[in-house]
Amino acid sequence: MSAHDVNEQTGVDMLKARRSTTLALDTIRSFLHNGEDQWETRRKVTQILERDAVFDKARREFMSRTERYTRGMALTNRVYELQELHSWTQHETSIAIATLDEQLPISLHNVAFQPVFMLQASPPLLAKYSDLIATKGILGCYLQTELGHGTNVSRLETTATFIPETQEFEIHSPTTTSSKWWIGGLGKTATHGVVQAKLILPGGKDFGPHLFFVQLRSMHDHKVLPGIKIGDIGPKALGGFSPTDNGFAVFDHVRIPKEHMLSKFAQVTRDGEYVKPPHAKLSYGGMLYIRANMVTSGGWLMAKAATVAIRYATVRRQGEIGPDGLERQIITYPSVYYRILPILSHAYVFIRLGKTLTKAFDTLAGNLSRGDTSLLAEMHAITSGLKVVVSSTGVQDLEIARRSMGGHGYSAFAGLGRLYADYLPSVTYEGDNFVLDQQVVRAALKSYRSLFSESKESTTQSLLPSSRYLRLLIPPTRSLPSFTEDDFRSPTTSILLLEWRAALIVEKNARTVDDPDASINQRVAKAVTEAFIAAQIGEIINTLGSTGMTESEQIIVGKVYLLYLVTTVEAGLVDLLSFNILNSSGGSRDPTRSVRMTIKKLCTELLPEAIGLSDAFGFTDWELDSALGVYDGKVYEALWKCVQSEPLNQTEVPTAYEESIKPMLLRGQRQARPKL
Numbered sequence: 059m060s061a062h063d064v065n066e067q068t069g070v071d072m073l074k075a076r077r078s079t080t081l082a083l084d085t086i087r088s089f090l091h092n093g094e095d096q097w098e099t100r101r102k103v104t105q106i107l108e109r110d111a112v113f114d115k116a117r118r119e120f121m122s123r124t125e126r127y128t129r130g131m132a133l134t135n136r137v138y139e140l141q142e143l144h145s146w147t148q149h150e151t152s153i154a155i156a157t158l159d160e161q162l163p164i165s166l167h168n169v170a171f172q173p174v175f176m177l178q179a180s181p182p183l184l185a186k187y188s189d190l191i192a193t194k195g196i197l198g199c200y201l202q203t204e205l206g207h208g209t210n211v212s213r214l215e216t217t218a219t220f221i222p223e224t225q226e227f228e229i230h231s232p233t234t235t236s237s238k239w240w241i242g243g244l245g246k247t248a249t250h251g252v253v254q255a256k257l258i259l260p261g262g263k264d265f266g267p268h269l270f271f272v273q274l275r276s277m278h279d280h281k282v283l284p285g286i287k288i289g290d291i292g293p294k295a296l297g298g299f300s301p302t303d304n305g306f307a308v309f310d311h312v313r314i315p316k317e318h319m320l321s322k323f324a325q326v327t328r329d330g331e332y333v334k335p336p337h338a339k340l341s342y343g344g345m346l347y348i349r350a351n352m353v354t355s356g357g358w359l360m361a362k363a364a365t366v367a368i369r370y371a372t373v374r375r376q377g378e379i380g381p382d383g384l385e386r387q388i389i390t391y392p393s394v395y396y397r398i399l400p401i402l403s404h405a406y407v408f409i410r411l412g413k414t415l416t417k418a419f420d421t422l423a424g425n426l427s428r429g430d431t432s433l434l435a436e437m438h439a440i441t442s443g444l445k446v447v448v449s450s451t452g453v454q455d456l457e458i459a460r461r462s463m464g465g466h467g468y469s470a471f472a473g474l475g476r477l478y479a480d481y482l483p484s485v486t487y488e489g490d491n492f493v494l495d496q497q498v499v500r501a502a503l504k505s506y507r508s509l510f511s512e513s514k515e516s517t518t519q520s521l522l523p524s525s526r527y528l529r530l531l532i533p534p535t536r537s538l539p540s541f542t543e544d545d546f547r548s549p550t551t552s553i554l555l556l557e558w559r560a561a562l563i564v565e566k567n568a569r570t571v572d573d574p575d576a577s578i579n580q581r582v583a584k585a586v587t588e589a590f591i592a593a594q595i596g597e598i599i600n601t602l603g604s605t606g607m608t609e610s611e612q613i614i615v616g617k618v619y620l621l622y623l624v625t626t627v628e629a630g631l632v633d634l635l636s637f638n639i640l641n642s643s644g645g646s647r648d649p650t651r652s653v654r655m656t657i658k659k660l661c662t663e664l665l666p667e668a669i670g671l672s673d674a675f676g677f678t679d680w681e682l683d684s685a686l687g688v689y690d691g692k693v694y695e696a697l698w699k700c701v702q703s704e705p706l707n708q709t710e711v712p713t714a715y716e717e718s719i720k721p722m723l724l725r726g727q728r729q730a731r732p733k734l
């Protein structure tokens with residue numbers, strides 16, 4: 059029998075792991091949070107929430123859907139109460155909402171309704187409503203998707219018919235399939251919405267989908283306004299998105315003033331003439347904003363998964379007995395660290411990339427407001443590709459992290475199952491990933507064709523960051539290098555390989571475009587986006603010197619980024635080998651071994667720093683809400699405590715005994731008796 063106390067050992071193991079880290083926590087934390095000031099702001103806001111009973115999470119897992127919605131609204135109301143009380147800035151309030159770790163209806167107001175309205179409403183409409191929107195004096199949602207159409211926006215059926223006599227639009231749902239569907243915040247919360255509807259002008263001409271600002275509920279008693287039917291669409295898969303009232307809406311000839319068309323770009327004159335927007339895609343700004351934000355939030359979600367899994371794997375001992383007479387910490391098994399350390403690297407990558415992207419979006423928004431669309435196509439290509447990669451990686455990582463924790467990972471108290479259920483639809487909303495892939499491919503082919511167009515000299519100077527990998531195709535005589543294991547210790551090797559893969563697959567796609575295989579779009583989009591991410595990682599590594607990290611810290615964090623690059627190469631081996639990009643050197647028959655051995659070595663070098671690297675995210679126990687990810691490592695105590703609050707445990711004999719268990723037992727005993 060084991061002589062040591064398994065429970066006590068968890069605390070000992072966590073302390074030891076924490077002591078083994080050589081990183082200065084505050085430097086790395088500051089790097090991840092974009093400066094000490096930002097971190098301090100976040101810490102202060104989180105502390106206020108954590109101490110407030112409204113934000114207690116202890117009963118959350120036992121609540122019904124309706125209770126989750128009601129709780130979600132109470133949390134939201136309290137955040138805005140606190141905003142007033144503490145004079146929080148908009149930024150501080152956004153931190154509070156993000157920190158709550160709930161899918162709240164208010165998010166749709168903040169990330170969809172408000173940005174679209176601010177970017178596309180005419181100046182008079184802005185003057186009337188922008189303050190009310192900012193202060194939550196009205197609550198909004200974004201009504202685009204319908205029962206019959208999602209991806210294909212051009213076939214939406216809701217109509218907005220202009221009535222010149224009254225200078226109004228009439229919003230109407232002509233069919234069952236034109237019912238607005240899936241709309242977050244619509245079911246029970248929103249007072250107003252931005253509705254995507256086909257613009258019909260006098261004479262019946264259809265100008266396609268345009269946006270209209272529509273009041274949905276009374277500001278007096280919250281009742282749905284006449285002519286509109288609204289409801290909640292019911293529970294979602296795996297209990298995800300419980301606090302959000304995704305809803306449906308049907309409009310029956312609902313009149314709105316002409317000024318309520320969002321007409322900053324496209325307009326309708328008083329006598330019903332259409333005025334085209336200066337650029338067909340000017341209205342894409344709002345969507346790009348959401349996608350840019352998804353990169354950052356996806357990064358922080360991966361950070362949570364990594365923190366919980368690394369902490370648990372550090373204190374969970376199972377299996378082989380080591381030299382200390384104790385079972386091995388599961389994090390020391392290659393099959394465990396190989397799964398969870400790459401998640402850490404994904405978090406480091408997307409958190410930093412998100413910051414770059416948000417900055418680029420601010421520049422774009424400034425340009426768009428002046429009618430300058432020059433950056434739009436590039437930003438569209440980049441955000442589409444990144445949205446796909448971040449959401450599919452995040453969904454995968456949450457499940458990998460959960461599974462790495464064995465049986466306890468499946469407990470709701472592990473905290474990752476709920477995050478997974480909530481994050482699952484991110485691969486569908488804001489553009490279905492498989493559909494977005496096509497847009498990335500289209501942009502890549504356009505860059506390829508313009509580079510090789512006969513009308514001008516091929517020049518790599520004009521290549522934008524999203525297609526810089528195409529430079530490798532010029533000059534056309536190419537020799538692909540071969541790499542040793544040592545070469546993979548340098549980021550440039552993986553970056554070059556990933557860029558080569560993108561260049562050759564785009565070239566191949568351009569040549570076989572008339573007869574493509576079925577997975578080509580996914581592979582091309584992935585290759586193109588991963589080449590872009592790889593080049594960005596190169597930049598991040600090159601600038602680590604200016605982050606205040608010591609040289610040894612730069613080496614450790616550099617290894618985290620290198621791990622991302624090399625594992626991306628490993629995941630892309632099928633195409634790298636298909637295109638003969640990865641060659642053996644030194645007579646080895648397996649050119650992939652050097653990649654795989656580099657991953658193993660990087661992981662083992664990073665293991666002593668894993669707790670420090672994940673502590674640097676700065677999550678509190680309240681934020682993680684995971685019995686397996688507690689800071690002090692005492693996972694068994696935490697799990698034991700959670701289980702005691704299970705409602706079934708509040709009575710010794712359940713009500714089901716009299717109703718069902720007892721009759722079943724008695725029936726069984728009666729049936730068995732004759733045979734006894």
Ligand SMILES: Cc1cc2nc3c(=O)[nH]c(=O)nc-3n(C[C@H](O)[C@H](O)[C@H](O)COP(=O)(O)OP(=O)(O)OC[C@H]3O[C@@H](n4cnc5c(N)ncnc54)[C@H](O)[C@@H]3O)c2cc1C
Nearest residue numbers: 200201202203207208209240241242483486487488490492
């Ligand atoms: C949790 C959640 C919240 C949402 N919130 C909102 C909201 O607030 N407001 C709102 O307006 N909408 C919202 N939506 C709807 C969301 O935007 C749509 O689900 C999304 O756009 C996809 O459309 P769809 O569901 O009709 O799928 P479809 O377009 O029917 O796609 C079904 C399948 O067909 C494939 N497919 C479709 N078209 C093509 C094509 N051209 N080429 C190749 N493959 C194709 C897709 O890849 C997918 O596999 C939400 C959805 C969810 C799940």
